[in-house]
Amino acid sequence: GNSVTQMEGPVTLSEEAFLTINCTYTATGYPSLFWYVQYPGEGLQLLLKATKADDKGSNKGFEATYRKETTSFHLEKGSVQVSDSAVYFCALSDLNTGGFKTIFGAGTRLFVKA
Amino acid sequence: DSGVTQTPKHLITATGQRVTLRCSPRSGDLSVYWYQQSLDQGLQFLIHYYNGEERAKGNILERFSAQQFPDLHSELNLSSLELGDSALYFCASSPGTSYNEQFFGPGTRLTVL
Numbered sequence: 001g002n003s004v005t006q007m008e009g010p011v012t013l014s015e016e017a018f019l020t021i022n023c024t025y026t027a028t029g030y031p032s033l034f035w036y037v038q039y040p041g042e043g044l045q046l047l048l049k050a051t052k053a054d055d056k057g058s059n060k061g062f063e064a065t066y067r068k069e070t071t072s073f074h075l076e077k078g079s080v081q082v083s084d085s086a087v088y089f090c091a092l093s094d095l096n097t098g099g100f101k102t103i104f105g106a107g108t109r110l111f112v113k114a
Numbered sequence: 115d116s117g118v119t120q121t122p123k124h125l126i127t128a129t130g131q132r133v134t135l136r137c138s139p140r141s142g143d144l145s146v147y148w149y150q151q152s153l154d155q156g157l158q159f160l161i162h163y164y165n166g167e168e169r170a171k172g173n174i175l176e177r178f179s180a181q182q183f184p185d186l187h188s189e190l191n192l193s194s195l196e197l198g199d200s201a202l203y204f205c206a207s208s209p210g211t212s213y214n215e216q217f218f219g220p221g222t223r224l225t226v227l
Contacts (some may be wrong), residue, residue, distance in 0.1 A: 027139065100164065
């Protein structure tokens with residue numbers, strides 16, 4: 001079945017460091033891919049998305065490129081801030097159910113130190 | 115604020131009991147999704163309703179059931195509760211299918227003692 005695998009956390013970085021959180025997927029067809037972020041005590045919110053191969057999603061300095069050849073959607077940011085501390089989830093829309101089901105990765109917790 | 119509301123925010127109950135969690139989607143959204151988030155299982159998809167009809171089921175136990183009403187709000191019913199049911203339960207909504215962005219509510223924290 002379809003699945004999402006993302007790097008285990010926690011990831012601890014100093015402010016202004018470069019961030020990469022790896023995400024790979026297994027899916028039939030061409031699912032839409034998403035990164036969601038969950039700040040402490042809150043629900044998830046969409047960070048960025050890409051709907052087809054080679055699309056780049058970007059928001060708030062974060063970027064991810066839909067790589068069909070490597071089935072990856074890695075999240076990157078050039079300079080993290082303390083306020084980026086959160087849990088990040090990679091996700092895909094499961095086409096097997098007509099797009100009505102989203103599969104989430106396990107989440108990667110990021111700590112950014114001042 | 116995502117526009118999705120969930121009540122109650124916290125719920126503490128005993129094993130064997132039954133509870134109902136309520137979700138109101140964003141205005142105009144036809145889809146409602148339920149998720150369970152626990153420390154050891156991550157975020158698990160439970161069920162999806164679209165305009166009152168069940169469209170997809172995930173890892174939802176037989177003790178759990180849900181429905182979406184004509185006004186599009188949804189309820190998740192959890193019965194014969196066990197300690198392991200303690201978790202955060204999130205509701206999300208979207209205009210159509212999950213090709214769209216999902217908007218998550220703040221969650222209901224359920225504690226079963």
